[in-house]
Amino acid sequence: MLTKRIFVLNGHPAETSLSRSFAETYAKAARAAGHEVRLMHLHDLSFDMDYGFAGYANPKPLEPMLASFQADVDWAQHIVLTTPMWWGGLPAKLKGLIDRTFLPGWAFDTRNQRMGMPLPLKVGRTARAIVTSDTPGPFFWLLYRKALLKQIKGQIFHFIGLKPARITHFAQASDAGADKVRPWLRQVERLGTGGL
Secondary structure: OOOEEEEEEEEOOOOOOOOHHHHHHHHHHHHHHEEEEEEEHHHHHHOOOOOOOOOOOOOOOOHHHHHHHHHHHOOOEEEEEEOEEEEOOOHHHHHHHHHHHEEEEOOOEEEEEEEEEEEEEEEEEEEEEEEEEEOOOOHHHHHHHOOHHHHHHHHHHHHEEEEEEEEEEEEOOOOOOHHHHHHHHHHHHHHHHHHO
C-alpha cells in the first residue's frame, strides 16, 4: 500500500464531540498503517471568523493559525474533514475558516476561468468528509436532497480541485448510544487504515 500525507481537520467547534472522536480515530488508524498524519482541531484555532469585506481586493491578513492551516492543506495529499450539520449547514466557525482561507490565488484562480468558473488550484489532492446529523435518513435524502453533502463535495472540495471527494454520513448522531457509535468508529478506523 502506498503511504500518503494526510491532513485531518476536526471541524467541530467544541472541545469534545463525536466529530473529534472520528478525527482522532481516523488519524490513529492512518498513522498505524504508515501514513504521515497531521491533525488539527477547529476548537484550538483563534481567528476572526468575519472576512469583513465585500470582495477580494482588500483581503484581511491571515492570523498565524490560519496560515498554518493553509500550510497543512498544501502539505497534504489527502484531506479529511469531520463536521456536524447544524441548521442544514456547517458550524459558523468552520464556515468562517473556509471564508478566511479559501481565497483566490491560493484555493482558486479568478484570472483563469473555464465556462465562467475560476480554475481550482488544489488539484492533485483527494478528500473525504465525515458528517454527522440528527435528521433521519429518509428526510435528509428525500426532503433536503442531501444539500449539505452536495455543498461540501461540489461547492467546496471540487471547487478548489480536491478530487475524488467522498462523503461518509452518520445520521441521528446527537443521542446515539455506544452500540450505535462503535460500528461508526470501526468504519472510520477502516477508512483511516486505507488512507481513504
